[in-house]
Amino acid sequence: MNIKQMEAMLPDFSDEILKDFEKTQDNFKSITVQKGLQMLERRKMDTNTAKKTEFWQKLQKNLELNLKPFLNDLAMKKSNANKERKITEFFKYIDKNTNK
16 A cells, blocks of 8 residues: 555545644645654554554544644743644654554
């Protein structure tokens, strides 16, 4: 299965998440697939999980649900992270604060 097929399994992200990270739908889906695969690898989970729509739907839901808490956490740290750093920190936050 290739990256584009995995991106197609991801539901669309809200305008809010796209605006906060200054990305287009396609850009953010691409980043999400890359980071999602890295999470699977780090957690030593079966990579075949990435072939399931359920995995991508759950990840997308977790990203949407954790956006506000992440932004609040970022504000409390008074972070001046640039766009790319903010995205990296967001996915670290998701990896740390969501179940396997």
